[in-house]
Amino acid sequence: MSDFENLKLENQICFPLYALSRKVIQLYKPLLDKYNLTYTQYITMLVLWEKENISLKELGKKLYLDSGTLSPVVKKLVKQGLVEKYRSQADERIVELRLTAGGREMKEDAVEIPEKLYSQFEGDPETLVKLKNNLDQVLSQFKDES
Structure with a gap:
């Protein structure tokens, strides 16, 4: 057995997660x-x-995204009229976000998205539920390096 067995792609935890993530985003x-x-x-x-x-800050924490990644995303949503960005009255250093009427209206239509995505899965739907639960559990058990 090779000393480098743990470096084979087929033995990596990260690769199927990466590939599945790309596949799901492609389907979305x-x-x-x-x-x-x-x-x-x-x-x-x-x-x-x-x-x-x-x-x-709270949004970034919830999505596991840093401000450098999140800021351009929010900027585009503001430009699209879905979100408003403002400074907290309690503390000017805190940037807050809120939905606009357009953002709330989009929610009514977007309710179809998850069902349409799930309809593309040909396996047992319970497999996806178990996968999500397992991923949530594993994600919560990694050390927070922030």
Whole structure:
């Protein structure tokens, strides 16, 4: 047995996660094109549909995104009229976000997206539920390096 067995692609945890992530994002693309959203903009909107007012910092933490990645996403959503960005009255250093009426309206249409995505999976739907639960558990068990 080779000393480098652990360096084989087939033995990596990261690769199937990476490949699956790319596949799922690829499947989302045609569904999101209708709304003129990228996948990152979509997951940002998911958080805002759940919580209409949120700080940029809290949003980044929820999405595991740094401000350098999140800022251009939010800027585009503001430009599209889906989100408003403003400074907290309690603390000027805090940037807050809130949905606009257009962002709330989009939620009514976007409710179809998850079902359309799941309909493309040919396996047992319970497999996806178990996968999501397992991934949530594993993600919560990694050390937070921030």
